[in-house]
Amino acid sequence: MFAEELIVKVKNARSIVVFTGAGVSAESGIPTFRDAQVGLWENFDATLLASPEGFRTDKALVWGWYEWRRMKVLQAQPNPAHWAIAELSNQADHFSLITQNVDDLHERSGINDVIHLHGSLHQPRCFACARAYIFPETMPDEPIDGRRSEPPRCQHCNGYIRPGVVWFGESLPKAAWENAQLAVRNCDVFFR
Template sequence: MSATFPHVLLDALRTTRHLVVFTGAGVSAESGIPTFRDALSGLWERFDPAQLATPEAFAEDPTLVWGWYEWRRMKVLAAQPNLAHHAIAELETCVPRLTLVTQNVDDLHERAGSTEVIHLHGSLHQPRCVACSMPHGTLSSAPGEPEEGRRLEPPRCLHCGERVRPGVVWFGEMLPESALQAAFAAAQDCDCLLSIGTSGVVQPAAMIPQLAAESGAVVAHVNPQPVSVHGPREFSLEGPAGVVLPALLDAAFQ
């Protein structure tokens, strides 16, 4: 299997001092988590996900939006980390330093054993007050039966009494500055970066692989579809992350 991977990439993984792993929706999709590109089904199919994921939608119809996000959260809690999540967690034991940056709002990386995950788009499991931004940590962490189309009244903030909102970044909102700057700094410091399951077109997160490449790092994109590369130290590895990553670890470290 090692012959299918570029020697430059294998050598970079074996000798890296700082590896960055950058993941997108494709990784979670392999665990059955719907992406925003997937059409909604059942009682949700009449809604556009992009129209539910906005501050305006929550202000206009909070029970609809909260019900949809609780349905999504239950889907996540019922899902399990896949082979890609586990391979990324194993990578932490193979290299001196690993920084994991994700665009996903689930906790599958953490459940697979990854530590110190930078969540660029927030988390379904960390809701906060819509007014004072105080964290609200009393939601159930046990998977329940997702109820499609069910409206739910959002809980109230224990600090100020306003509604609690999902702890994700909605369309039209800025990414959390501290997370974004930490991701940029890691990309500029690393000597190898794996970009996994992301289209690489959503800004500003798409700058992360670009910054790594500009800083001289070896960059590999793992995606079912080919990714355009620019230069001899950037590679496109085609295939499901749950297949490619375990094989890559075996080739580099076994």
């Protein structure tokens, strides 16, 4: 009976919201943040690499770690869960996907309205002035010996470019948080 009721609700919904976390991309080969890291990165504590203090202490190491993560995302493809959610997105007049993931696999599966609560690996910004940095979508090089060259510099203020993700001790992006709240308040069906 529950499945039939759910099907009717989805068919009649004007607005659907889906909330996803790291598990949805794990099947695509994206290590979850708290998983034991593989290869070169198994010797580093991910929580130390995901903070403003870590970036200030060793920019090249932090930048290299995030480039490794971005490389994994660029190599990955959406999995059946991404495609199923994309199919669901066609069932309502308005569909929003709220995610804690920092990858772009939902977008690559065809979902247009993706709210990234924890930022995106593909939207770096200046550590000093917070201006967006246009980052090539090319495959980064594999980090060498646990480090890469220093991160790029901001063309506006010459500050270092940092990954566009939310680090420990930082607040969620205000616009993403407000958009997520609005989407949830106005939806007919919410999946989490």
